[in-house]
Amino acid sequence: MDVFSKRKYLVIGLFSLVALIIVTRLFYIQVLDSSYKISAASNVLRREVNYPARGVIFDRNGKMLVFNQAAYDVLITPREMKPFDTLSFCRIVGVEKGELVNEINKAKIFSRYKPSPIIKQLSSQTYAVLQEQLFKYPGFFIQARTLRQYPSKIAAHVLGYVGEVDQKAIDANRYYENGDYIGRSGIEKAYEDELRGVKGISYKMVDVHQMVKGSFELGRMDTAAIIGKNLVSTLNGDLQAYAERLLSGKVGSVIAIEPATGEILVMASAPTFDPGLFVGRERSHNYSKLLIDPNKPMLNRAITSSYPPGSTFKIANALIGLEDGVLQTVRFSCSGPASTPIKCTHNHETPLGLISAIRESCNSFFWQAFRAEINHFPTPAEGLEAFRNSLLEIGIGKKIGGDLYGETSGNIPSVAYYDKYFGSGGWNSLTIRSLSIGQGELLVTPLQLSNMVSLIANRGYYIDPHLVRSILDIDGSQDSIQFEKHTIAAGLDNYEMIAQGMEQVVESGTARLTAKIDSLIYCGKTGTIQNPHGEAHSAFVAFAPKINPKIAIAVYIENGVWGGRYGAPIASLIIEKYLKGRIASKRQHFEDEMVNSDLISTMKLEGGD
């Protein structure tokens, strides 16, 4: 043994020390630090999303209102591209060479590693040809997507549109991710969950070159895409198209309901737009163009705008008075234009009862009726409170839609409102008299007006108005949707009295010149709403036929002069079309007049002065 043999311990010690250091380090990166596991997963896992086709929407007769069409985008990853025969490529997809080069350059500027679309929305035919030739173009690939298509370009407001989700929607629902599409308005929004289906997620393992090597965990984490459900809407597509045609050149809306079911047959708002404008490449351009249009074409005036109802409100007033038992037999006198405190604009018999008052739209009568209704209670406040509650009960001044997106509630001034304005006790029925004829602070939506006549048509109930009647399951079965029924038991005689008055409006009253339809007995009520900013608004509500009604309708035309001028012709034409199938030749001139009249450019001229 030599003198240095002890030094073996130092050598072994050094070996062991280094081993210990390595083991410590291994323990740290393998056991303590979890960040490497995350990095490894992000290296290897690629999440692929399979988007299901969105549900199709049909009208009540099975006509397609919106469907999907496959479209194909060509994308490139600039880094993977190799020189290729641009000429033959351009010939296949049908673009100019200059445009192609331009798009490729844009893609290169965007990113050399990430794919960007260079040609959007190729047709299936072009796609089929290109797919076969694609191997010649490394770095190119095709992505399928579906686009909403609108075969008849109608009901833009009702159907709504889809758009990319925003951050708010992503925060609200973890289902959505950047780049997903979501219903933004209308049925697309209200029935988003049913229409969109469920996207499928699959996890793929990729190697360092991003080549897919297989599924992750044998696909146990993958979910299959579930296609969206189809909807049957309550709309009558033909009638909707007709209503939109009648509204052309005007600002206003038409809403028609099937009284027995609450199903909305027509919901048209003017001016309108082609729903196809919100699809595809030009979407954002079109969107901003519509957004800055002063006539606000994107506004669904049938449910989003609220107006003073004018004389159409006399129906509600009458119903409340009948409920209170103050109107059944009374006769009030009228001095025509000399009446106080509210002038009556019509000359007619006096004194007169309820039915005649409706026929003649007598302001004096309804002011006195209103006073009786309010004074029926010990104080004006209690009287107004009861009046207001009765209105809410019949669906005025609150949201009533069963499945409507973007509905507003309107406004019925409350006791608190007048107390604030005049001081508590500082007002009485005379102070708030304009409520009696549907003017003043009272605001209702055209939807509420149509629902009001629907209630009269049903003689005592209404069902929440709605746009979708059933959801079609993938297996073909239909799920009908039930909506709430509201019964307002005011006595059948009372409803008949109002119906009687409304019948006379059409037959011999304020609407006789423009609304009368041969061999159809139906009920209506005009409204002319004073407008401090210009021409009075024109309103007309109706249900038809009088017995066993099939349609209840409200028409509201801004600056439409008076109720019989635009409201009554449009409503009666729609009723005639719906119930008779065609317009009688002697009424044809109304149709031409409505379709061709142009209130918008007239307004513009006035504005220009």
Next chain:
Amino acid sequence: MKTNNNIWLNLDWATVLLYLLLVILGWVNIYAAVYSEEHQSILDAGQKYGKQLIWIIAGVILAIMVLSVDSKFYAAFAYHIYAVTILLLIAVLFLGKEVNGAKAWFEFGNIALQPAELGKFATNLALAKCLSQFDFKIQKMRSYLILVALIAIPSILIILQNDTGSALVFAVFVLVFYREGLNGMVLFWGFAAAALFILSLVLDQFKLLLFLLTISVAAYGVLRQSVKEALIGFMSIIGIFGITWLINRLFSLDGKPMELLVTTTLLATVLVVIYGILRRVQQVWRILLFFIFAIGISMSVNYFYKNVMAPHQRDRIDQVLGIKIDKLGKGYNVNQSKIAIGSGGFIGKGFLKGTQTKYNFVPEQSTDFIFCTVGEEWGFVGATVVLGLFLILLIRLVTLAERQRSQFSRVYGYGVACILFFHIAINISMTIGLAPVIGIPLPFFSYGGSSLWAFTVLLFIFLRLDASRTENLR
């Protein structure tokens, strides 16, 4: 026939078993590293794992051949083998084939040979032969020079092949010399120089100088075995720095902190010299020598680092020391390697389930980075077991070396242990970011015939010597 029988009886079967175990583990891990669905058979000779099996079988035959040779042959022909290897190393510079920027390979048809691998055991043999000469005294300057020359010649030739990693291995022989009686201070200065090298790169000049001053004063205290003197030293330096700072402020000299510290250092040095002369304190000169040596090293590091080292070598060191972090570029390999090992967790992902290596995220995953597969698929447990097997092998080799009757066999045995140690330590450390990326294989694990055979020959020559350990070889 009698001698032959003795060999098989005296052979250290424990080491042989360890060798076989490691080689088979390596083979299995190569299979996992390059596994693909299309080529599932581990015996597929078209794939790396199939080839590795052929290399293993050839290695075993080679081992038997090595064992069959008389032990006296290795001692007798040590210098001849060394000379032939040197000639091959020179020849490869002219006739070799360039692979990955290193001109280090001879090609014979399908088989490529790397003379640098021969260099390891040839140099080891030559050193053993040299050290075991009866008139050789390691403490003499002439002996140093001979040993340094024996190492330097192959190292330089290998560096000329542009294979710095393999050349660095030769530095590990200093451990062998230490065991054979080299002054411990050489080892100390060696480590000190290495530590200084790293510190000079990591610390800025101010901190480095402060560090050296502190170390020097502390070391002085240790040498004098007096806390009091160390404290006086510290107080003096702080005092001088305070005065310098005060003068700087009083006369608005605008001196930067570094300039103040340099001034302090110079003043302190003058004081120390005066103190040393007046009090005749021996230790002062040693500390001063250390201090000047340290300053010299750290000053030359920057020059060496910027002007002598190749850019890619600088990058690798920068990545390990954290001077520059570049996970996608220069540091990509190591980062991916750490991800692979780190994602293995405690028990690993399981055989053939390692995604990082299988899908080629780790470059060189079957050769230099084979340990990633171990770490990823077998986890902390598997990695520790492999490391443990290596440590057992190394300790076994040291124990065997110590039982040799002849110094020749002992030196050679230590050489084998140290060469394996260097490879294992550096290779595994580089996969987990503890050492710069030096392209050296993990013994018995990494794919490739040349390195496997070289390690086999290296190891089995020692086992052959050990089998005849009672002989006295020179």
